[in-house]
Amino acid sequence: MSTLFNNYARxxxxxxxxxxxxxxxxxxxxxxDFTSGIAVVSLGHAHPSIVQALTKQSEKLWHTSNLFESPEQEKLAHSLVQHTPFSKAFFCNSGAEANEAAIKLARKHTGKHVIITFEQSFHGRTFGAMAATGQEKVKQGYGPMLETFITIPFNDCTALEQAIDEDVAAIMLEVIQGEGGVHAITPQFASTIQRLCKEKGILCIVDEVQTGIGRTGTRYAYEQTGLEPDILTLAKGLGGGFPIGAMLGHEKLAEAFGPGTHGTTFGGNPLAVAVAQTVVDHVFDESFLKEVQQKAAYMKQKLTAVLPAERFSVRGKGLLVGIACTEDVAPFIQQAEQNGLLLVQAGQDVIRLLPPLTVTNEEIDVAIERLTAILLEPSLT
Structure with missing residues (x-):
């Protein structure tokens, strides 16, 4: 009998x-591995530069309190905010923590308490992030949720217009809903959000825990949407496998997070910052991002060419790819594992492909060959 809680379907x-x-x-x-630890291992497993950075830092300093200055945090923060609308960063340990910080910052800055989120969204499993999440299965059994989140259909401009009132502090969204089925924001919906935020003085929070740090072929996925977020949250790929999260924000928000308003013991610790800086130095290189775009186009074209459109549709951006199926995908993922290919679901009927950003075309070919052999096998259809 395991001594672990059984909260994972291992x-x-x-x-x-x-x-x-x-x-x-x-x-x-x-x-x-086409899971990357669910979009985490951005540079692949045991990348030499990450191993070197972690080893070097481990011989100097593992931890110090955030009561002390950290030039290393300052450098990483600058790397993340340069060439963006943001000017401030806060470091934590996970995506849920980053989203908690964003919720707190939005409420404290505006003095309002209503945040609009969207059906099928996923923002984490802490109480604030869980309340923001637009999936009832995540909330079952926990009693009343944290007030006040209004959850409406994604990409529904009319519903959004109707939900806006003077109590709304922020609109919080993923520009691609990873856990919710790999659904991307439409240009019209992005334009509507941007307009309403400007007209009504509402903050725009974009959750890029899964889509950020090169996953969609640009530094941040919002850069492809026309949105201008006030707050951005990051984690997963930022640490390349080492736990770290971040919240980026506009200068106008800085006053709301003064000394003692928010904090974390381990956030931005020297080990995490050293690894994250190495990841960012690699991923934010223009030639690296161009390769991600090329490999993404290659994978999408190969999948579209081989999968019959009457049963499958390929969607997503960059190396966040969803294959929507006309049936439950769990048997496909189980069979793929037996055949040496690791995949993850995005809801009941979507297979999610999340290879490391360093994946090669040859590895993409192998993965597609193994996957399509299963998807097109008569005995499994």
Whole structure:
């Protein structure tokens, strides 16, 4: 009997080693990893530069309180906000923590308490982030939610217009709903959000925990939408596998987060910052991002060419790809695992592909070959 709480539907594979896009289980079996720890291992497993950065920092300083100055945090913050509308950063440990900080900052700055979010969104499992999430299954059994979140259909301009009143502090959204089925914001909806925020003095919070740090082919996914967020949240790929989250914000918000208003013991610790700086230095290079775009286009074209449109549709941006199916995808993902390909769901009928940003075209070919052999196998349809 396990001494762990049973809050994860764990698979029966025990992974012990990884290198690049491949991982290996305790029996030595090799798997092509198209989960990346759910969009986390942005530079692949055991990337030499990350290993070197972590090793070097571990020999100097692991932890110090945020009561002391940190030039390393200042450097990482500058790397994240340069060439953006943002001028401030706050470091924490996870995406849920980053979203909690964003919710607190929006409410404190505006003096208002209503935040509009969207159906099928996912913002985390802490109480504030859970209340913001637009999926009832995440909230079941926990009693009354934190007030006040209004959840409306995604990409519905009319519903958004009707939800706006003088109590709304912010609109909080993912520009691509990763957990919710890989649904992207429409240009019209982005334009409507931008207009309403400007007209009504409402803050725009964009959750890029899954889409940020090059995952969609640009530094941040919002850059492809026309949105101008006031607050941006990050985690997952920022640390390349080491726990770190971040909230970026406009200068106008700085006064609301003065000394003692918010904090974290471990956020922005030296180990996490050293790793994240290494990730950002690699990913934010223009040539690296261009390669991500090229590989994304290659994968999408190959998938579209081989999968029959009457049963499958391919969507998403960059290396966040969803394959919508006309049936439950759980058996497909289980069979793929047996065949040496790790995948993850995005709802009941969507397969999510999240390879490391360093994946090669050859590895994409292998993954598509293994996946399509399963999807097009008559015995599984």
């Amino acid at each position: 698979r029966s594979v025990h992974l012990v080693k990884g290198k690049g896009t491949y991982v290996y289980d305790a029996n030595g079996k090799e798997y092509l």
